Amino acid sequence: MPESKLDQIQKLLEKRKKQVVTAIGEKHSESLDWLKKNGLDLEELRENQIKRLAAATATGILLLSPGSMAPAGENHTSQNRSLDEGGLDLSDVANPGVFLAQTLKEKIAAQNESGVEDFIAANFGVNAKYEIGGYRMNVNIGLIGAEQHLYRWAGDQVENHLENDTDRQMFGRSGIAPHRGAYGYFGEPGSKLARDRERYYFAIQTFLSPNWQTDIKGTYNFFRFRKLVAINTKTGQAVVGVVGDAGPAKFTGKSYGGSPEIMHFLGLGSGPRKGEILLLFVDDPKDEIPLGPVSLGKESA
Amino acid sequence: MLVFYERFIEIKPLEEEIHSLEISEEEKENLKFLSAEIFHHHALEVVLDSLQEEDKKEFLKAVEGGTELNLAQLLKDKVTGYETVLKEKLEKVRDEIVAEIRKVKND
Numbered sequence: 001m002p003e004s005k006l007d008q009i010q011k012l013l014e015k016r017k018k019q020v021v022t023a024i025g026e027k028h029s030e031s032l033d034w035l036k037k038n039g040l041d042l043e044e045l046r047e048n049q050i051k052r053l054a055a056a057t058a059t060g061i062l063l064l065s066p067g068s069m070a071p072a073g074e075n076h077t078s079q080n081r082s083l084d085e086g087g088l089d090l091s092d093v094a095n096p097g098v099f100l101a102q103t104l105k106e107k108i109a110a111q112n113e114s115g116v117e118d119f120i121a122a123n124f125g126v127n128a129k130y131e132i133g134g135y136r137m138n139v140n141i142g143l144i145g146a147e148q149h150l151y152r153w154a155g156d157q158v159e160n161h162l163e164n165d166t167d168r169q170m171f172g173r174s175g176i177a178p179h180r181g182a183y184g185y186f187g188e189p190g191s192k193l194a195r196d197r198e199r200y201y202f203a204i205q206t207f208l209s210p211n212w213q214t215d216i217k218g219t220y221n222f223f224r225f226r227k228l229v230a231i232n233t234k235t236g237q238a239v240v241g242v243v244g245d246a247g248p249a250k251f252t253g254k255s256y257g258g259s260p261e262i263m264h265f266l267g268l269g270s271g272p273r274k275g276e277i278l279l280l281f282v283d284d285p286k287d288e289i290p291l292g293p294v295s296l297g298k299e300s301a
Numbered sequence: 302m303l304v305f306y307e308r309f310i311e312i313k314p315l316e317e318e319i320h321s322l323e324i325s326e327e328e329k330e331n332l333k334f335l336s337a338e339i340f341h342h343h344a345l346e347v348v349l350d351s352l353q354e355e356d357k358k359e360f361l362k363a364v365e366g367g368t369e370l371n372l373a374q375l376l377k378d379k380v381t382g383y384e385t386v387l388k389e390k391l392e393k394v395r396d397e398i399v400a401e402i403r404k405v406k407n408d
Contacts (some may be wrong), residue, residue: 006324006332008405013398020342028349031357086319179366207308213384216377220370246369250307251316251333295334 022206046246071255080164089233096296097236100124106235108141108278122278124238124294126229128280135222138208140280145248149176152198152284153189161198170269179293181245182206183224200291201244202228202279203257208250227282227289230258232266237292240282241267255279265293306344311389312336318399325401336398340391347390351380373389 023033029161054147073279088103090096100123107116114132122129130140142160148162149171158176162168187194204223206212224240230236241262248254258266268275282289319332345364349357356379363372376383 005322005405005408007330009322009332009402010335012401012405013332013339016394016398017335017342020346024342024346024349027346028357031349031356031361034358035361093329146362182369184368204308206371212308212373216373217370220368220373250312251337287304 005075010240034215039275090296091197097232098234099236101231101236104231104236105277108233114144116278119232119281120229124229124231124296126238126240126289126294128229129168129283130280132283133222133283135211135219135281136209137279137281138205138210139255141233141276143190143253143274144202144256144263144266144268144277144279145252145254145257146174146200146268147177147245147247147257147259148174149204149260150181150186150196150198150201150244151176151179152186155189156186163194170264171260177245181219182247183244186225186244196291197242197244199261200241201259202241202262203229203245203247204228204243204279205248205250205255206246225248227284227287227291229282229294230256230262230266230277230279232268232277234260234275236296237265237267240291240294242290306340306387307389308338309388310345310395312340312395315395315399315402318402318406323403339394339398343390343394344387347387348376348383351383353379373395386404 022103045200057287088100090099093099104116106118107119117128117130120126130136133287149158152161157174161170161176183202185194186197206219206223209219209223211222223243225244227240228244229238229240241268243259248257254274256277258268260269263269263273266275304373313334316333317328319336322329322332324332348360358377360372360375360379363375380386
């Protein structure tokens with residue numbers, strides 16, 4: 001029986017991989033020995049990375065229908081929407097989130113960035129921006145996929161991320177990445193700041209930001225724990241979080257990653273665990289907007 | 302920092318080639334993952350080839366668990382013209398893989 005085209009291609013790729021791994025081993029044996037002494041070899045180094053790259057595409061992790069559950073003690077962002085400032089009257093709307101999402105998509109399609117920003121400010125109560133201080137993300141609308149928990153400080157353990165039974169049920173199976181995020185630990189051990197940042201972190205492709213090439217340190221400092229708001233473009237569910245990691249890889253087809261909690265509050269915590277979002281900076285110089293889900297609140301005419 | 306090399310390569314031509322194959326979505330994903338591993342190893346090789354022994358350890362540490370800043374700064378400081386070198390190497394590898402897949406597909 002002739003070999004299938006898929007098998008032929010796989011063999012060719014495996015052969016290429018073997019060749020480059022062998023070449024590295026031959027040329028850099030001292031470094032690889034050192035790596036081994038530190039508990040890793042080239043394959044494990046690659047595996048750790050691929051695992052994280054793959055996290056955003058993982059579909060095998062099933063959570064227990066988190067859509068209707070809300071962890072106790074979540075710090076919901078509430079605000080008064082203002083009809084005077086362009087907020088839509090949602091009093092007779094059956095599903096306000098979906099209604100807002102549909103209108104938001106029309107604004108996005110019109111490619112009027114200030115119009116989108118004004119709409120979010122009026123309807124979600126968040127001062128969202130495409131650009132701050134000349135910094136931009138590589139893309140503002142795209143697919144987000146589920147990431148794992150990250151170490152918040154040295155010696156952290158995944159069990160400590162799960163603060164109650166609801167957390168354990170909803171987020172326990174997500175696991176924890178093998179090392180800290182690309183922006184380092186999230187804060188002082190045990191601090192609320194570190195806890196909140198990790199709980200609501202995004203991975204974004206900062207390495208593809210237009211600013212990265214011109215000013216490495218400035219760009220890193222700008223993005224590190226930068227506050228962002230994500231809005232599910234189908235359901236209008238929104239959450240504020242911070243940049244906590246770099247990724248996902250382009251080949252995953254996704255533009256962003258979200259912590260287990262971020263995915264839950266975007267309504268993407270079950271099923272394929274991915275979906276389209278709008279992601280913008282939050283202009284919040286006084287740090288007044290808490291991290292966590294954004295509730296639509298009540299209108300005030 | 303995990304995907305330091307992706308800034309230097311446009312993977313769309315390879316993705317298009319893989320997507321043109323008459324195989325399942327899962328099989329396409331597997332081929333993309335395998336290709337990503339190859340790019341990753343080649344990127345490591347290019348950088349390691351350019352570094353002194355002590356710097357190689359710093360680099361491997363940064364790749365495994367460092368911050369994006371550590372790694373970007375190290376590359377900038379220690380590998381002359383690293384953007385061009387990585388881009389040329391990875392594009393060459395990509396084009397070779399595309400050609401190989403195309404040949405199998407058309408045989």
